[in-house]
Amino acid sequence: MEQLLELFLHNGLRPLGNLSETNELERKVNRSELTALVLLYYRGQLTMSALASGLGVPLSTTTSLVQRLVRKGLAERTQSTLDQRIMNVELTADGRELALQAKSIMENMLARVQAALSQEELEQFLVLAVKVGKALQQGNDQQASGRKDGKLRKIAIDD
Structure with a gap:
């Protein structure tokens, strides 16, 4: 189940969205802030x-x-000791507490999924979830480059 949580977070999916809990x-905090807290909890200090x-x-x-x-x-923002241009973000004690509450909610949600599926279905679900996550990630990468083939193109600039 940790794989599934990591998959959600890695692909920008919001596992806490639309949960009454x-x-x-x-x-x-709003959902975007909550997702950021969870991401910081799992990954630790991150650059902006x-x-x-x-x-x-x-x-x-x-x-x-x-x-x-x-x-x-x-959360706290601190300047990198290696490069002044880089700002790091990390959770405060209150941020960790809120992230732990969110993590508990996600674990309960995933436990319900696990309870509803047989071991074979769960394995199939994880394989499919990884495939879907990769497909979504590839779509984001291609959109970011602005090209369907995912390749960058050179543009001539006149002086």
Whole structure:
């Protein structure tokens, strides 16, 4: 089941979306913020760029999202000691607590899925979920490059 959670997070899917169990958490943070907290919990300290990539959103969106988390006391931004241009984000103790609550909700959700399926069905489900995740990721990569074949093209620029 950890594989499935990682698959969701790696592909920018939101495993907490549309779950009634998250209503209490969503009084404190919105779903995007909650997803960022969970991602930071699983991956630890991340650069702003890595967090944006993990969330599948532009850096500008991540910047405002992280600013809200910092104001709420759930995350901290620190400048990299190696490169002043790089900002790192990590959870505070309150952020970890909220992320743990979200993780518990996700684990309960996945336990319900596991209970509903036989071992063979569960294995098939995981294989299919990985395939779907990869297909979605390939689609995002191709959209990012603006080409269906996924290749970049050179554009001549006149001086």
